[in-house]
Amino acid sequence: MRTDIFARLDREPEPPKIEAPRMSRHRAALFGGTLAFYLAIVFAVLVTSWLVALDWKVMLFRPYQQWPELHAFLDYYVVLGQRGPTAVMVACWLGWRSWRQHTLRPLLVLGTALLLLNVTVGAVKLGLGRLGPHYATQIGSAEMFAGGDIFPSGHTANAVVTWGILAYLATTPRARRYLSAVSATVSLGVGLTTVYIGTHWLSDVLLGWAAGLLILLALPWFEPLIARTESWIFDLREQWREHRRAGRAAPAPAAGGTPEPVLLPQSIATEGAAVTPVTAEGAAVTPGTGAPAAGHLAAGVRGRAHHVPTVCPERPGAAPTGARRPPSHPDHGPCCSTTGPAARPMTGG
Template structure:
């Protein structure tokens, strides 16, 4: 009795990967609902409040200086090595490559460019908004502060808001935004929140950012995620244009079909030994009657081949007849020399 081999988890994973890609019948695209609009407005108000609190050097700036003087990296040095690697989860380059690889596989499986285009649009918005705020406010970091108790604004810095924190919110939050089921969206939202929270606190621990930088970074990343439904129509138009361009390029690369040669026209036959300067002689198609003139030296009229002619047996001698030739056995009429003398 033969029993079937039980597949392991790894075998099932590879079997799933080997399946032919299938486009899902329905892709859930988030819409800008009223609930999302309320969250976007509240986050924007929080963003504005943080900026105002830092500009006027309120209690938030004093809290920043207290945390900086506390020096968390000296209080808990045993976790310093781990957090040096953990903060990489907020760097734009490595995280973008990891998330783009996953979303690229999803694009191939679903036959759609929406995941990759959504990631590209989110990162573009992140660079524009966060970059403009950084260089516009020009705040110096804790390691480069000049006056104790000041907000260090407009002094040529580029740390407000925290780019690591905003990038962690957007890069890992895009996975929850593109999730295909509500359950996966909830789990991925919680995971991205924990990762971005940890990255922000890690930058405060390492002393590279003020606490207010991290708060503004969380708000900046959340604003981009909440605004993505407004970008969905341009993403759909971009996908349609890219696929249409791909089809046109494929059509140009396709070789044109050769036109059929007319009946009776000579065709060029190239053999493997024929070089670029040599051409094979033209052949006539089978069944085509060749009409040509008879040579000048031949009499007009139908001519038969030698094989079709009936054999002729020669009769008599082939020598031409002469009138002065005398047949053998007849007396000659000529006088014999010396006769009668």
């Protein structure tokens, strides 16, 4: 009994086509509300409102000093929000899903989400230029436009997008609920961990949650582009396969480049004629070598080695083709003549 998992999976039927989510009214309303929350946080930080004062209170509280026993564990836990390790782990799982479902959609959705994350979050980070808590210069200041790159929190936004993709690509409502709860828990923990170790302000984490959720909610708008990209990749694969099959079916050229001899059809030969193979260009070919004979030897003219005797079909008892016969003399008559040469007189008779 075979236990090879790959052989068993190859025998499984192809799963039905999975419908991509659409931008429903409910999703559009969530997107609009999240966008308003995002803009409100940016405005509150820019005007140095109560949210900035809260940031300073949490930072001066120094949670990593209040609960130092958690520091060792949270240093590893925050890796769940780093882009490199999480992207590799999720890409491996979605690659397995793509192979099982015979589709590239899971990997293309992940690539699209990460591209949107890098563009949107990176642009806001560099545009606002906020400094982190460890590099703050003035108490109570928002530390904006100072050359920093921590607003919004990249760890938090990456955790929301990377782990939220699993829920977005779930194929059943039950799996979607469970994966949504898991991704929310992981992203919430990653955001609070960055506040605990002092690498981000609290407002950075709030904006990171909003930024990641906006990307997940906007993915249905990119589904048509993802479908066209998948179709284009499969078309390229088929063209490549056809090209390979055509290359294998092409005949191989003759070795050495020697022209193949062309044998002319044998007709009833005249006296002393011989059939000699010739090439397509009309050059005589030396038997057994495949090379053109020097000087284009004519049939039955030069040498007995190139003379092929002709057998007359009318003469009874004619020797079979290829039998040894004495060469005919040019003075003799045709081989098919009924009157042979004159009898030689016997001496002494």
